[in-house]
Amino acid sequence: MFDSRHIRTFHEVVATGSYTAAARSLGYTQPAVTQQIRALEREAGIQLFTRDGRRMRLTEAGETLARHAEVILGNLGAAQRQVQAMARLRAGRVRLCAFPSANATLVPEAMARLLADHPGVRVELLEAEPPESLQRLLAGECDIALAFSYPGMRAEVPPELVEIRLMEDLLTVLLPVGHPLARRHAVRLSELEQARWIAGCARCRANFLHVCADEGFEPDIVFTTDDNLALQSLVAAGVGLAVAPSLVLSFLNHRKVTGRTLEPHVRRQVSAYVLREHLALPATGLVLDGLRSAAATRVGC
Structure with a gap:
């Protein structure tokens, strides 16, 4: 199994084009970068770089790993942010990302109810149109996303998410x-x-x-x-x-x-989305209840 630190260093070498530039970017010494790349090559059982004069060139195996490295690091980052989000939610801090017309209508009504009944909950408000709001939710950049869809244009809801239809x-x-x-x-x-x-x-x-x-x-x-x-x-x-x-x-x-x-x-269908594992957390439920109540007062809900 690859060490994530070695993958990160490898990715930086590929991005910057040299061990020296990668060391400068990561705050390492050049020998430390060299050691990590050698350790990664031992883990892989194959050489990842060759020298072409003064330039580093990826081997065929290195090119294969480079294609996966960004995805691996992106998934690790998203996982870290989602786990950190769970800690914030348990502390009663919720990041809500909504589209502009919801931020001007549903959200203020929901937040007024929430603060009246549960003043200890703190909400950070973000703004994005779908599908960006759902992408931010999957990346761990927010905890609840408000989004909309039109008939005949609905995309599949990712399995990690739960959709709560509001209105x-x-x-x-x-x-x-x-x-x-x-x-x-x-x-x-x-x-x-x-x-x-x-x-x-x-x-x-x-x-x-x-x-x-x-x-x-x-x-x-x-x-x-x-x-x-x-x-x-x-x-x-x-x-x-x-x-x-x-x-x-x-x-x-x-x-x-x-x-x-x-x-x-x-x-258009207006829905709230949340990560499945965050649905049962109290702070999430309180914000969702507030959004449901605000949506219920609207025509067509």
């Missing part, structure tokens, strides 16, 4: 208040075929293109942003229209923008 979020269309269709309660997407559009995050944009294709047209997307405040200002300024989830309507604060129900109805 369905109906999509709406954002219009300038003076738009001819703003007087209606609902607007059919096909009626807006000639409009200019502002698209959101990559996942939202992909869903929007899919829905428009079902309605028989390709939208003219002139601007892209995942900043909800910028989105409202762009709509108000007449740059284009936008499709936004109902969660955004609860903090729609631009007096020149209004939201209307979009037809056909499209709903």
Whole structure:
């Protein structure tokens, strides 16, 4: 079995191109690096480097190990962070990573309930769109991830994670208040075929293109942003229209923008995700309970 310290040193030699540079990067002496590489070669039973003049060159076995070294070190790092996360969770400290509209709606309501009932729990709030939020969870960079998915575009949930479905979020269309269709309660997407559009995050944009294709047209997307405040200002300024989830309507604060129900109805699924082994920890359960309660007050849950 390879020693992880030797793998780390080997990876640094490959990355920097020499024993001397690797020693400088790792804070070792050059002889210490040489000794670790020799120890790794004894463990492997084969030579990993040859010299080509002054340069180090990987042997065929070295190239094979180099392909695996980054993955091995990445997995070790993730494992270390996940174990450390368990210690933090047992101490009542939770890192919650959510997408912007959830951070502006569900999370504040959940945290208010949590702090009122359990003031000893401490929450660190992070922000990321899916799938980045789930990747951060798997990497041990957060403890709970809030994410969303669209019908027909759901990815497989990794086996390490548990999904807790919270609510369905109906999509709406954002219009300038003076738009001819703003007087209606609902607007059919096909009626807006000639409009200019502002698209959101990559996942939202992909869903929007899919829905428009079902309605028989390709939208003219002139601007892209995942900043909800910028989105409202762009709509108000007449740059284009936008499709936004109902969660955004609860903090729609631009007096020149209004939201209307979009037809056909499209709903995104909002869920919380947690590592399976962290699910039973008290701090995790308390935060999840708060998120469930906040989601239950929303239309469409």
